Amino acid sequence: MGMYxxxxxxxxxxxxxxVILLAIIVAFxxxxxxxxxxxxxxxxxxxxxxxxxxxxGQTLVVLSGGIDLSVxxxxxLSGVIASLVVQGNPDMLLPAVLAGVGVGLFxxxxxxxxxxxxxxxxxxxxxxMLTSASGLAYVFSNGSxxxxxxxxxxxxxxxxxxxxxxxxxxxxxxxxxxxILLTRTAYGMRLYAVGGNPTASRIAGVRVPVIYxxxxxxxxxxxxxxxxxxxSRVTAGIPTTGAGYELDSIAAVVxxxxxxxxxxxxLRGTALGLFLIQTLNNGFDILNVTSYVQKIVKGALIVVxxxxxVHANRRRS
Amino acid sequence: MADARxxxxxxxxxxKSFGGVRVLEDVSFDFxxxxxxxxxxxxGAGKSTxxxxxSGQERPEAGSVxxxxxxxxxxxxxxxxxxxxxxxxxxxxxxxxxxxxxxxxLGREIRGRSHLLNHGEMxxxxxxxxxxxxxxxxxxxxxxxxxxxxMQLVEIVKTTTSGARVLxxxxxxxxxxxxxxxxxxxxxxxLKAQGVAVxxxxxxxxxxxxxxxxxxxxxxxRLVLDRAVRELTEADIVRAMIGRSLGLLFPAKxxxxxxxxxxxxVRDLRVETxxxxxxxxxxxxxxxxxxxxxxxxxxxxxxxxxxxPSVGQVELGGRRVPRGDPSAAIALGVCFVPEDRKRAGLxxxxxxxDNGAIPNLRRFTGPFGWFRRRLAExxxxxAAEMTQLKSRGLSQLVETLSGGNQQKVVLxxxxxxxxxVLxxxxxxxxxxxxxxxxxxxxxxGLARRGVAVLLVSSDLEELLGLSHRVxxxxxxxxxxxxxxxxxxxxxxxxxxxxxxxxxxxxxxAW
Numbered sequence: 001m002g003m004y005x006x007x008x009x010x011x012x013x014x015x016x017x018x019v020i021l022l023a024i025i026v027a028f029x030x031x032x033x034x035x036x037x038x039x040x041x042x043x044x045x046x047x048x049x050x051x052x053x054x055x056x057g058q059t060l061v062v063l064s065g066g067i068d069l070s071v072x073x074x075x076x077l078s079g080v081i082a083s084l085v086v087q088g089n090p091d092m093l094l095p096a097v098l099a100g101v102g103v104g105l106f107x108x109x110x111x112x113x114x115x116x117x118x119x120x121x122x123x124x125x126x127x128x129m130l131t132s133a134s135g136l137a138y139v140f141s142n143g144s145x146x147x148x149x150x151x152x153x154x155x156x157x158x159x160x161x162x163x164x165x166x167x168x169x170x171x172x173x174x175x176x177x178x179x180i181l182l183t184r185t186a187y188g189m190r191l192y193a194v195g196g197n198p199t200a201s202r203i204a205g206v207r208v209p210v211i212y213x214x215x216x217x218x219x220x221x222x223x224x225x226x227x228x229x230x231x232s233r234v235t236a237g238i239p240t241t242g243a244g245y246e247l248d249s250i251a252a253v254v255x256x257x258x259x260x261x262x263x264x265x266x267l268r269g270t271a272l273g274l275f276l277i278q279t280l281n282n283g284f285d286i287l288n289v290t291s292y293v294q295k296i297v298k299g300a301l302i303v304v305x306x307x308x309x310v311h312a313n314r315r316r317s
Numbered sequence: 318m319a320d321a322r323x324x325x326x327x328x329x330x331x332x333k334s335f336g337g338v339r340v341l342e343d344v345s346f347d348f349x350x351x352x353x354x355x356x357x358x359x360x361g362a363g364k365s366t367x368x369x370x371x372s373g374q375e376r377p378e379a380g381s382v383x384x385x386x387x388x389x390x391x392x393x394x395x396x397x398x399x400x401x402x403x404x405x406x407x408x409x410x411x412x413x414x415x416x417x418x419x420x421x422x423l424g425r426e427i428r429g430r431s432h433l434l435n436h437g438e439m440x441x442x443x444x445x446x447x448x449x450x451x452x453x454x455x456x457x458x459x460x461x462x463x464x465x466x467x468m469q470l471v472e473i474v475k476t477t478t479s480g481a482r483v484l485x486x487x488x489x490x491x492x493x494x495x496x497x498x499x500x501x502x503x504x505x506x507x508l509k510a511q512g513v514a515v516x517x518x519x520x521x522x523x524x525x526x527x528x529x530x531x532x533x534x535x536x537x538x539r540l541v542l543d544r545a546v547r548e549l550t551e552a553d554i555v556r557a558m559i560g561r562s563l564g565l566l567f568p569a570k571x572x573x574x575x576x577x578x579x580x581x582x583v584r585d586l587r588v589e590t591x592x593x594x595x596x597x598x599x600x601x602x603x604x605x606x607x608x609x610x611x612x613x614x615x616x617x618x619x620x621x622x623x624x625x626p627s628v629g630q631v632e633l634g635g636r637r638v639p640r641g642d643p644s645a646a647i648a649l650g651v652c653f654v655p656e657d658r659k660r661a662g663l664x665x666x667x668x669x670x671d672n673g674a675i676p677n678l679r680r681f682t683g684p685f686g687w688f689r690r691r692l693a694e695x696x697x698x699x700a701a702e703m704t705q706l707k708s709r710g711l712s713q714l715v716e717t718l719s720g721g722n723q724q725k726v727v728l729x730x731x732x733x734x735x736x737x738v739l740x741x742x743x744x745x746x747x748x749x750x751x752x753x754x755x756x757x758x759x760x761x762g763l764a765r766r767g768v769a770v771l772l773v774s775s776d777l778e779e780l781l782g783l784s785h786r787v788x789x790x791x792x793x794x795x796x797x798x799x800x801x802x803x804x805x806x807x808x809x810x811x812x813x814x815x816x817x818x819x820x821x822x823x824x825x826a827w
Contacts, residue, residue: 185686186678193675196664203624203661204676204730205647263666 016308017257017272021279028283035286042165048278049167050075050226050233052271054249056178057108057219059270062253063182064215065195065262066115066122070129071223071249074104075242076137078227082153083146083237090150097156100228101221107133108220112213126216130246137239146237157233167229174222179267191215196263251298252277255305276301323386325350325514326371326402326483330380333366340366341377341538348514348531350385350482353505355525355546356518358535358558359749364518367535368485371516372404373397384483403481405472407488411460418443418456421475446478447471450504466493470504477508484508485516490524491747494610495775502528520749521776522551534558559750566754567782568761573602573801580769581621581738586629588613588620591793593629598738598769603760605784605804606773607813613793614773615656618740621771622646622653633738647676650737654727654744656773662727665716669708672715672726673697677734700732701725703762705755721752728759739763742773757783777810789816 029036054071061068082100086092107129114125159166182188193201194211202208226245231237256273258265277298284294324347333341341363348354358364369375371382376392383389384400411420418439427442429435443456452474454467463471469489477484486505490498505515505528519525525532525546532549534542534557542549542557579597587593591613598604606614620627623643631638639645643653655661663672674681674693681693694711701711704725708718715726724744731739741760745753760783764770774780780787787799787809797816799809 184688186682186688187686189671189675189678189688192667193664193671196666197660199661200655200664201675202643203622203653203655205644206675206678207644263664 017255017269017276017305020305020308021272021276024276024279024283028279028286032283032286035283040282040286042168044275044278044282045168045171046165047282048274049165049171050229051245051248051252051278052171052274053174053222053226053229054219054245055252055270055274056174056267057222058246058249058253059256059258059265059267060178060182060191060215061122061219062250062258062260063191063195063262063265064212065198066212066215067126067250067260068108068111068216068219069123069126069246070107070111070133071219071226072242072245072247073130073133073137074107074220074223075227075230075245076239077107077133077140078104078224079231079241080137080141080146080237080239082228083149083231084140086149086153087146088148088150090152093150093152096153097228100231101224104224104227105217105221108217108223109213111220112216115216116209116212134239134243141237141239143239147235149231149235149237154232154235157229167233170225170229175267175271182267187211187214192263194262248277251302255302257306257309273305276305324348324383325352325385326516327383328367328371328380331367331370331377331382332379333363333370333375333377335366339538341370341535344380344535344538344540346533346540346543348483348516350512350514351509352530353509353515353517353528355529355532356516356535357520357525357532357554359751362535362558363538364535365487368404368487368516368518371397371483372402372485398481401480401482402485403476403479403483404485405469405476405487405489407491409465409468409472411468411472413461414459416457416459417447417454417463417471420460420471421446421456421478423475425479446474450474450507452500452504464493464497466497466501469493470501473501473504473508477511477513481513483514483516486518488518488520488747490519490521496609498524520747522554522778525554526551536560555750566750566757567779568758570603570783570785571601571761571765573599573785575599577601580634581771582630582632583621584630584632586617586620586627586631588616588625588627588793591616594790594793594795596771596788596795598771600737600767600769601764602786603764603770603772603784605780605787606771606790607777607780607787608790608796608817610775612790612817614790615742616793617790618653618742618771618773619655622651622740624653650735651740652676652731652734652736652738653740654731654742656742656746658723658727663715663723666714668712668714669701669706669718669726669729670694670697670711673700673711673730673733676730680734696733697729700729703732704729704759719752721748721756724748724756725752725759728756732759732763736763736768739768739770741770743775744772745774745776745779753779777813780813781805781809787813789813791817791819 034040057071058068078100081103082096085099086096111125111129114120115122157167161169190206190211193206194208198208227242230241234241252274253265253270254260255276256265256269258269280297280301281294326348329345331341331344344367356364366375370377373392373394373396381388384402387400389397389400421443422439427435427438440456447454447456452470454463454471460468489501508515529546532542532544532546532554533540534554536558577599580600581598583594583596585593585595594617608614616625619625621631623641623646627640633649633651636649638649638651659665670693674697681689683689697711706725706729707722715723745756748756760770772784781804784804785801787804788795789797799812803809
């Protein structure tokens with residue numbers, strides 16, 4: 001890297017990601033007059049909403065020093081379960097939502113206990129959960145979509161309050177709530193501490209297993225909620241929904257500057273990472289760039305973003 | 318062998334600054350072949366910078382370095398290595414999962430005619446190399462199974478067998494147990510006989526006298542002392558390092574009333590499979606635990622605190638401390654400063670504030686789990702002040718603090734709460750003398766406030782200088798005790814060593 005590059009990067013510092021996001025927005029706005037519109041902004045937000053819940057959960061797990069590969073499958077499993085409960089029975093709306101979130105929460109608790117108590121590495125535990133939950137989704141759905149979902153269930157994704165779609169509201173509330181949790185509560189401080197150094201945290205009196213279990217449980221429950229929203233959006237519980245979302249959520253977290261070693265990262269970073277990826281997807285769609293090319297760019301973006309972050313922040317460490 | 322009149326290492330007029338701060342100023346000295354030269358000085362005195370310049374990792378702003386008469390023209394590690402400079406850094410980086418011989422031959426592998434590796438030959442040669450130094454290490458075992466001391470010896474063998482004639486050892490004893498220091502000294506003596514010039518940095522006085530031919534002291538980047546070790550007393554060296562005399566290093570011991578009921582009572586405590594231990598500590602009393610590394614002292618502290626499994630009774634002011642639950646022990650007022658602050662004492666990636674607040678989060682937690690930042694800032698700030706922590710503020714990340722200041726954070730985090738028992742494991746390891754005396758003052762101050770202190774230290778002066786009583790352990794058992802009068806007697810060090818080694822009648826050359 002040349003002199004100017006280094007100076008530029010260190011001047012950008014923490015702002016690097018937001019500058020890149022703004023640059024991308026300006027570029028797309030110049031390339032297409034359909035990009036910078038209010039309805040397209042809603043499209044981007046709506047598209048990001050389900051994934052944002054996964055990314056929030058992933059942020060908690062990554063901060064704790066782990067990784068959650070199971071969230072994509074949990075989306076499918078939760079969508080299938082919620083659809084089975086509510087199929088042809090509008091009165092079952094609330095039980096369906098609770099069942100969807102509950103199944104995610106339960107799976108997260110299982111993963112968390114295996115990590116915290118049994119001591120199995122998070123990658124292995126959640127890889128196992130990814131596979132098993134996907135299998136369960138196929139078993140419950142018999143391998144085919146569960147459709148015929150009532151209007152009130154579909155309204156979860158299509159309805160709006162004061163002109164804002166419900167999933168967007170859920171996303172905003174979730175971001176705000178978890179932002180407060182991570183930055184303003186004792187729990188948040190403990191989570192960072194455990195991810196930064198579990199041994200020192202234990203000696204300082206933190207109940208380390210509780211922190212681990214809670215992170216995976218939260219990630220699972222959020223994946224369950226995302227599964228409900230997605231089943232509502234695609235109007236069916238489909239066992240393939242959410243496949244690959246685990247990697248998208250990890251991408252958002254690492255593009256947002258978190259360390260996969262734990263203890264470092266912010267929810268603000270995750271949000272920026274998520275919107276960077278979503279904005280690129282949307283802009284390319286508008287410009288009719290094929291999804292194959294989009295994937296190439298997205299892959300490169302992940303590496304470049306982390307490269308920029310590493311170099312922009314190097315001076316501080 | 319080089320001509321004895323040509324210095325092995327000659328530095329003249331070296332100067333270096335970082336960001337406008339002078340860290341080295343006009344440093345000149347000559348080291349002869351076949352000598353051990355101690356480079357002493359407090360942390361921040363410029364030792365590391367000097368080693369980096371000699372090993373070609375930094376370029377001086379003025380002055381020159383020559384190795385056996387060859388002037389260093391490029392300050393580049395490859396160039397200085399070619400001239401015969403080898404460095405064994407403080408933090409080793411071996412390839413843990415590969416065998417010792419592969420580590421020895423990394424970068425200079427022996428190949429057969431087919432250009433494939435000749436493992437047999439490498440193992441044979443590795444055997445020879447280790448034998449020369451009388452090291453009992455099997456070159457075929459993975460590095461991981463070696464002690465830190467052995468890893469370091471392998472690194473020294475590797476460096477010198479690849480042609481180093483000037484060997485820089487950066488605090489080689491900071492991470493190894495006392496009994497293995499002997500082995501290291503044996504290796505260094507052999508290198509001396511081979512005509513290698515050894516440059517050795519350390520904080521420990523005993524080592525300067527034990528191994529050094531000559532001592533060079535840096536203070537604030539200037540060379541303030543350069544003499545033969547035999548012409549100097551310990552006090553001379555310390556005075557040169559800190560610029561004042563050391564009389565006040567250990568604060569006066571406050572009197573402890575022997576009628577007071579003990580606050581900490583340990584009865585029949587078996588840590589893992591070790592023998593049962595009984596001990597008591599009164600309020601305001603500092604009880605030292607002496608012994609060799611491996612005697613089970615750290616394990617005893619960890620057992621009492623609950624991070625290591627144990628059975629038996631630990632009572633605190635008559636209340637039973639449950640076994641194996643550190644958070645319960647903390648709630649009852651026990652706190653623990655572990656030996657390895659980076660691994661177990663601190664969360665390096667977090668600021669001073671968070672590290673200080675975490676042991677006491679319940680106090681800083683408001684309604685709905687809210688973190689009461691203002692209150693934490695006030696309390697942690699006061700604790701930091703008590704330890705004379707030097708930082709840019711509570712938001713400074715702990716990983717950017719010096720070793721001594723990191724250790725002060727470890728202490729400060731327990732000052733934020735009511736403590737009745739303080740368990741200290743090697744509280745000043747790797748901490749320079751200036752910061753050490755401040756840490757001693759904090760410990761003594763806590764004792765004066767009625768805290769019962771149980772102190773593990775391998776530094777005999779520290780152990781005897783701080784403790785009211787000393788218990789000496791060997792193989793997990795308490796072998797003997799030095800009472801308040803015995804601790805300050807001239808024979809105290811020797812008595813501790815006799816109990817520690819079990820050599821009751823043999824004279825000890827230490």
